[in-house]
Amino acid sequence: MCTDCGCSAQGSNTQIKFFVKGYQTDNVDTVERTLLGLPGVYHVHIHAHDGETTIDYSPAKTRLSEITGVFTKHGLEAVI
């Protein structure tokens, strides 16, 4: 996280960018906040119009399957 001063290893967070099919205006906010609530997820950005989704997370704290599970739970399909 603090890559400026270099005092930690959080800079090794992983950023993944992929497309998700099925976003609706009424579920984007819910999905974004549900993802953000996962233990190792620090940033989520969703482009609802084309489904582009960017997530910064720590693989040590959250598994990718937990992230993809959120999409499945909301009836969405993540193409990773």
Place this chain on the structure above:
Amino acid sequence: MEIQVMEDILGRNDQLASENQMLFAKRGVFVLNLMGSPGSGKTSLLEKTMAALKDNLRMAVIEGDLFTSKDADRIAKYDVPVIQINTSGGCHLDAAMVQKVLQELDLENLDLLVVENVGNLVCPAEFNVGEDVKAVVLSITEGDDKPLKYPLIFKESAIAVLNKVDLLPYTNFDMAAAKKDITSIHPAISVLEVSCTSSTGVEAWYDWLKEKVAAKKMAVNAHG
């Protein structure tokens, strides 16, 4: 050139933090790592806490500061043991710094130890010092965008104190939006609205703290 391996630094810190934690657990001392930006009101909150609880709880404070003892001087006025750690420009406290000063504290006769970290919304959240919980103080004058901009500190904290709410009418701080963002980042976090100036909400803070201290004592007693 020496290349530092960051994972090893954090691994070493976690090991020392765990040693500190065992020391505190043995003596039933509840330890709070108090974090937040410079000027968010960490020391003001501590001053209120000292004044209100020092007759009921045996407290001590470790003050983290880059160079000065200004905050420690404020705390010392409350007749509570206070130890100053100067990081000489370092942006956070770590477990080794805390471990080094612990011998100066009478842990046997303490209920609550507050470690006021260096004012910084980023790095302190990454380094455990052996605390039971972390707390973050956010002044509403910093803006309601800060939780999403600095998610780790809210993710790691058990409680977020939104301070200076007496200034709400003079800012564009959106309390509902800030709370929604904080609880999205950390669904289990407690959020309090506080003003150290007007004393709004401070009772809820005292209650939260007393509850934590009592729970720690109870857990230690239960395990002998």
